[in-house]
């Protein structure tokens with residue numbers, strides 16, 4: 137069987153971590169007698185500078201013809217950020233209606249962390265991925281008059297909350313049976329109270345899952361103070377964004393955090409991407425940590441039903457990380473991207 | 488000279504930490520020959536249950552007659568949260584137009600933290616305190632139809648951004664000369680880009696201060712990964728709320744984080760409050776950590792010009808915390824609120 141993979145390397149370290157990941161996925165699939173057919177799209181900052189748009193108008197259709205997308209990162213100093221963000225990654229998430237962004241964080245043995253006592257940390261953030269603070273609605277009144285008034289509108293709809301909630305409850309049911317909903321209903325009076333209500337209602341279909349509702353400020357502190365009290369978190373688009381960068385710290389930082397933009401049940405390919413950005417400061421130096429991208433690839437394999445290949449990737453990454461000589465600079469080590477990649481490939485071959 | 492202090496003990500552990508703090512402020516002032524005149528207001532959850540409102544309609548006027556307010560906490564399980572939040576603390580912040588909420592975080596020697604290597608952490612979050620996501624604007628369309636649409640509107644005005652920015656730049660100028668503005672302009676297109684623009688403009692008046700702009704998700708990770716790279720942070724109301732709870736972790740948790748709701752230059756009393764909430768689970772047991780409230784009191788003394796009294800409080804708190812026998816349960820110790828209070832008073836007397 138052939139897996140039709142689209143890759144969007146993007147900007148900065150994106151191409152480096154994607155190039156490190158593709159052979160890993162290939163090797164993992166071939167061990168099971170499968171093939172990887174890769175189509176690469178040159179979307180991102182360079183294309184914007186050349187053609188005035190980060191991706192073509194029919195990008196969503198092109199992507200729909202594949203089984204899954206591996207995405208690197210976008211962002212470069214000489215392109216306005218929103219051209220790449222709205223013009224590419226937020227654009228694709230919303231056009232493909234990728235309902236949730238799953239962001240698992242797992243502490244791997246051997247990886248140093250700034251937070252004490254992270255052994256066994258293993259949690260997943262289920263981030264609503266299509267609306268909330270990310271609808272792009274609003275405007276600036278009195279612009280330029282000296283009395284500018286920026287208005288930012290967030291939209292939270294029952295349908296979208298419900299589908300994210302079902303994902304989160306189902307996931308919590310398969311894991312520990314504990315779900316934390318993160319809102320800020322004491323200060324924000326309309327959107328988050330609706331979340332609280334709808335999620336509670338959805339929860340009635342999952343009597344085996346215990347639902348806890350936590351304010352986002354308290355959750356930020358708890359994420360660091362008591363991460364093992366957490367298993368599955370459900371959050372809106374903005375809070376999910378903030379909390380997932382924070383949770384990555386528990387695993388050693390952003391170089392370790394994978395994600396999956398998916399719509400389970402819908403006939404649409406997922407987009408799998410490391411949570412880190414394009415990191416222009418270290419781009420082109422061959423020192424980026426490819427682990428977040430490789431683990432995103434493992435999520436991709438899992439979702440396509442290639443669970444043994446996914447396990448192979450994760451085991452090889454875990455084995456590689458056990459040895460500090462394979463740690464990149466973000467983890468306090470000296471390994472290059474290529475060093476890590478060779479180590480992971482070697483681990484897979486000797487499994 | 489007499490300091491006219493209003494105290495609003497509030498709910499939960501509020502009365503306990505306020506009761507622990509008042510004698511400390513008293514002792515600190517008396518050493519300089521000053522007096523503390525305390526007026527106590529019974530506002531909060533109990534008043535709401537009795538009278539249907541957490542505070543009287545003329546609360547802001549009553550407060551305006553005093554020099555400063557020491558506020559404990561609000562929140563109790565049997566009262567709808569917004570009645571106490573909008574009906575009291577957010578209400579007062581907005582009615583008194585307390586422009587900024589200053590939230591300093593300092594790691595005290597001897598206090599254990601979940602984050603490694605926090606020695607010397609000393610930062611201040613300047614949180615805009617009157618608008619942004621906290622204006623209470625929005626609504627729910629199609630309510631109850633099964634198609635509910637929650638709409639949440641944030642408002643960011645140039646005037647309000649400017650005054651917060653001036654505070655932050657001036658503070659950064661008196662400290663390290665480094666200011667980090669926290670926004671999310673890659674995803675939110677109107678409010679935060681206005682923040683970026685206005686703060687940059689205000690910065691032209693402070694050429695000695697280096698301005699850095701950081702996305703809120705990246706800042707959450709950096710706060711834990713590299714807290715000593717931070718000095719003064721400027722953030723809107725919501726991000727300031729989230730980041731200040733998170734920053735408290737660097738000092739040992741929410742029991743350690745003071746705050747000052749102030750409008751420097753305006754003739755209005757500040758409200759000084761611990762960042763922690765009412766903590767109903769431990770209320771009434773005499774085990775709450777009074778340090779956040781005591782340090783809020785020190786900010787209060789500072790702002791009234793009683794800087795030597797403020798220093799006395801802070802030094803006594805620092806001295807007390809050096810000894811683990813004076814740590815409350817949140818810091819992993821066994822001390823009671825009364826134990827800590829006696830130790831602080833004793834330290835002040837022997838200074």
Ligand SMILES: CC(C)[C@H](C(=O)O)[C@@H](O)C(=O)O
Nearest residue numbers: 221225226377411673674704
């Ligand atoms: C690039 C940016 C818009 C994006 C987001 O906020 O969603 C990123 O931070 C992420 O978490 O994937």
Ligand SMILES: CC(C)[C@H](C(=O)O)[C@@H](O)C(=O)O
Nearest residue numbers: 322323353572576577728762
């Ligand atoms: C009680 C709540 C509304 C408040 C806030 O969000 O401002 C609290 O969390 C704080 O930080 O002072």
